[in-house]
Amino acid sequence: MAAIAGTKSSLTWAVHLSLVAMVLLWLFPTAGLLVSSFRTSDQIATSGWWKSLGASEQNLTLRTGGAADQVNRDNKFVIEGNLFGEASEAVISVWGTSSRSISDYSAGDTAELKNGETVTVQANGDYIMEHSEEFTGKRGQRIFATAKTPPEFTLRNYNYMLFDPTNREGMAKAFFNTLTVTIPATIIPILVAAFAAYALAWMDFPGRALLIAVVVGLLVVPLQLALIPLLKLHNEIGIGKGYLGAWLAHTGFGLPLAIYLLRNYMVGLPRDIIENAKVDGATDFQIFTKIILPLSFPALASFAIFQFLWTWNDLLVALVFLIDSTGDTTVMTKQIVELLGTRGGNWEILATSAFVSIAVPLMVFFAMQKYLVRGLLAGSVK
Amino acid sequence: MHPALQAVLTIVIGVGGCVGYFYFSNQFLDKVLFPGTGPNAGRNISRANMVRPWLFLFPAFAALSVYLAYPVIETLRLSLTERLPGNESQFVGLQNYQNMFNEPKFWEAMRNNMMWLLIVPAFSTAFGLLAAQLSDRVRWGNLAKSLIFMPMAISFVGAAVIWKLVYDARPIDQDQIGVLNALYLFFGGTEPQNWLTIPGWNNIFLMAVLVWIQTGFAMVILSAALRGIPEETVEAAIVDGANPFQVFFKIKVPQIMGTIVVVWTTITIVVLKVFDIVFAMTNGQWETQVLANYMYDKLFRANDWGVGSASAMIIMLLVSPILIWNVYNARKEMQ
């Protein structure tokens, strides 16, 4: 299309700009969470996350060293040091010595305090305090400075949420539980569905069309209907609430899509190949394992991704079939909902835990996007 | 037992059990039940081949019956009964439905659900179409698609946290940390708003989350459809003097109408089942109730199985037209 003569360049620009705007709009919320998870609670609470990316102007309250740090130099008592404690990249522009006048002096100026002390503050935070008599105050002088601080990020939140053994709200266990739910719940339906899909695609038997229609119908049956009857059933047969119940439920709920996707794919495999295998002496079982399964890899991958994302991200099934009153089997989604209730304002905790739960699906998403797209294209009922 | 061990064991038992079942049932069929040797070899083999599909289908359809088909019927039954103390139940006819219809919360949920049904599919599809069309025309389109598609991988709960941060409100004298309020104040708003507590509008803010997630899905499907349009029809239109907008709305969109309908209905189904977003963000307060959350409330908070099941049946009823339409189309396609 681009090659067509006389295409207007203004339109091309409009296309680029609109798309950039759209991408930013879609990216912005997630970016906010990601950035926030690397900030301290103070930072999050005092400024928008988007400000943290550039250098920010902050009003700081700092303190010089106390009497203990003084040295006697040329008959003068001197306290020297850096207001930021260690080397910092913050740059002080103006400062003052009382909370009412925080911008009396510029960097490099010398202030005179009431008792004859002088203090000089440099832009990088180096200060020098001089007095002819001995300093007595234990706590040092307060300095109110306006400083430009560079972006500052920390891994502390992740450390706290994942690796701190004393943290009862930690995500480590929930992460692990989620994994425990997800993996069997992804693998088992694939196998069960693949056999059924093969039968529906390549075996001749009466009622085949009807069964396919049933699968298509079940594809849209809302999960909600299954909650109470299945919970009852699980209780009656003794499974109760727990992993087994969750695995079974996820398997059952994932099957229609699995069968539908795989059958559609398998039906498209060349008939000749399958017939040739028959002539070669393969049984149905061998045709399935040696020909159909390897050739259906793209469809299997598609479904695996769907099912993985769905089980990993699920809340409802976990609430109903998995998490009992002890909460030992809690999953990340449930943990986050809990935190939203109890720690609604602690964004460092919320952002970090949310990102811990989002990270794995995102990685899977970017690594396997091709299969996900294929699956979507095959799976949306035509 | 340690859950990890249990999980590994389940995988082994599950996978091994499936493979074993399929392998041994086949062996049994071919070697014991209808041996493919001896005088009746031919007849036996064709008999075995008549049974075999059912062997392959059995586990899947057993699971489907127990986990999807049976619950539909059981829910219908539960919606017509009342639980009595001591595991008893009693048939009450449409009483549960009547109770439900008398509850304002139910009608609030219905009204909100209808709004979701109108707004979310419409906006998701429109944005998806826009993104598909735009990204197909630039060289970095695949990157753009990837980023717009990304929310698809994020859980509803994760999305709820993400958007709660966007909607966050701080007192007026503090720096706003929610983007929406920051923008609102920047563009002349007088006071930070608690967006999720403003009845009416808060529904829109919840829907925005789902639109944000579903747009990628719509985009992917529609982009494939747009690429499937024969290039010649577009070229013919250009030669006929159509401008880019006419090409898009008069040539392309009509040709992908079928796909648009598919996308629309698929998102509609998602909307009907929407639960996590509302559950995590407002839990139905401030007039944001929706059917799925209402049902969860009834079932697990109020412990009222009758009304809970009745509301589940309402969701089923709303899904039914799509179900029937899909089945009808699938059957037509197979002929």
Added chain:
Amino acid sequence: MANLKLTNVEKTYGGSVNVLNNINLDIKTGELIVFVGPSGCGKSTLLRMIAGLESITSGDFTIDGERMNDMPPAQRGIAMVFQSYALYPHMTVRDNMSFALKLAKKSPAEIDAAITKVANTLQLTEYLDRLPKALSGGQRQRVAIGRSIVRDPKVYLFDEPLSNLDAALRVATRIEIAQLKESMPESTMVYVTHDQVEAMTLATRIVVLANKGIAQVGSPLDLYERPENEFVAQFIGSPAMNLLSGKIVETGDVTQVSVDHGNGVIAANIPSSPDMKGASVNVGMRPEDMVPVTGENYAFESKVEISEALGEVTQVYFERQTPESSPVIAKLQGIHRDVRSQTMRMSADPAKVHLFADGQSLLYR
């Protein structure tokens, strides 16, 4: 050693779509039988019934006297080569060839020996470890053929094996198949094609299928020289045989016919009984048998509408005499310039004239 025998075989799809009826055919060891017929006439269906890929609705099919109707394909001692090659895309050439042998639990040494030998004859040795997608069309076809040979079947089945190849490769592979057959005189082959050149060049006998049944079985030249009916007469040979309506005026060892749009009488070396006198017949003349004549006895007279000079021959298309009559084509040896718009009188050697009454050749009365 394999005799194939089809007795009253019938095929109906889904209880109502009748495709083949009343098929009786005896295929002897060492024959290469070719099924030809227009597209959709059931060639593949018949072949697939022989293979066991399609059930036989009624009738019997035996190999060496053993009834095969319910036998699964693998146990019939057959190998099949498909038009699409049907190579397993995820297996190397070697694995493709060894798949059946492994399933039959042959020893690795045996498998290796068989593959090496076949790969040598088909010049596939250097491709053994490639995947099918890294092969050209012709190579793929050879792998498909090789894959069937390694199994050393009694019967080879080919379903249009050459139609996916380009013209030059098709001729080369056709000759390879002919040589292959020569090198395995004991094996029986059944070959489906819609290309009559393949049929004529390869077949020991050709089976022409039409109208849900067998129109004629015979050696290639038999079908050409002595077609049993109008369908076979027109199906074999290109361009198709001209049919001109006429009447028998004299019966006997040589039959005399007057052609409706001709003049006088023309003779055909076909005997006819006296009761045929006056009967309506179609006179068949192959384009290559038609010659211009000058006398008053001719089968046909018309103006040349189009002439195509092909060098070795000139194909002449005549104007129709009436809108309903079928077009007549003649193939004149050599170059004939300026025949366009000329009016020509055509006839043929009595030995090469065919006569059909009610569609059936008088030869077989």
